[in-house]
Amino acid sequence: MRRFDAVISDIDGCIGPESAEAMDVHALAKLAEYNRHAVQDGDRPIVTVCSGRPQPYAECLCRVIGNTQVPSIAENGVWLYDPRINRYLRDPAILPEHLQAVAEATRFIELELVPKGVMIQPGKTASISIWHPHTPTLKALMPGLRATFAQHKWPFRVSDTVAWINCDLAHVSKATGIARLAQMMGYTKDRLAGIGDMPSDLAIRDHVAHFGCPANADPQILAAAHDRSPHAEIEGVLDLLARWVN
DSSP states (O other), X not given: OOSOSEXXXXXXTTTBOSSSSXXXXXXXXXXXXXXXXXXXXXXXXXXXXXXXXXHHHHHHHHHHTTOOSSOEEEGGGTEEEETTTTEEEEOTTOXXXXXXXXXXXXXXXXXXXXXXXXXXXXXXXXXXXXXXXXXHHHHTTHHHHHHHHHXXXXXXXXXXXXXXXXXXXXXXXXXXXXXXXXXXXXXXXXXXXXXXXXXXXXXXXXXXXXXXEOTTXXXXXXXXXXXXXXXXXXXXXXXXXXXXXX
């Protein structure tokens, strides 16, 4: 009997690098082999992803690592992709008025911030992520964004990662995505493990029984983790998974 049914892992800083460097294809192959045994032998939890990345990115990575059984969570909870039925499931709590707010806020950023060097990440449908080549300049935009969103009553949560600002609908998150996944699959918290590296991944930690992190994790995550690998990024993920077999 396996200890957990699934491992829910962040992507950037865990399965893949935080930077724009190439992914470690050899390590990804090891992760795919791990998932193959999870499906065939049932002796270990299947690894899926929970990420702020756009849905196509998360789906592609799940295909690479051989996850054909457990939905992936993308765009910080906006989307579940169920590989068993090849179906894309947007959170039903996202209503037309929320999508209108996303469109209006995107237009504001295009008019006011893009001319100043800000870039909007392509591929997102119910959230906005922005980047600037000078990270301190980007981070300095956060108070103004929050004030503008409040003024227009656009219901966003503004947070940052290593090099991005994420503007997510306030009622949608990694936590709501995990709750939907668990309900869909019949999972209970005591049968789930998680992996993350940034404060936003506390949403994973709070909804699983056991949480681990790679060596490159933020100090807040290192303090909150049950398990810490001495290895960084995907090598840390593989190290944690080896501990959790059976």
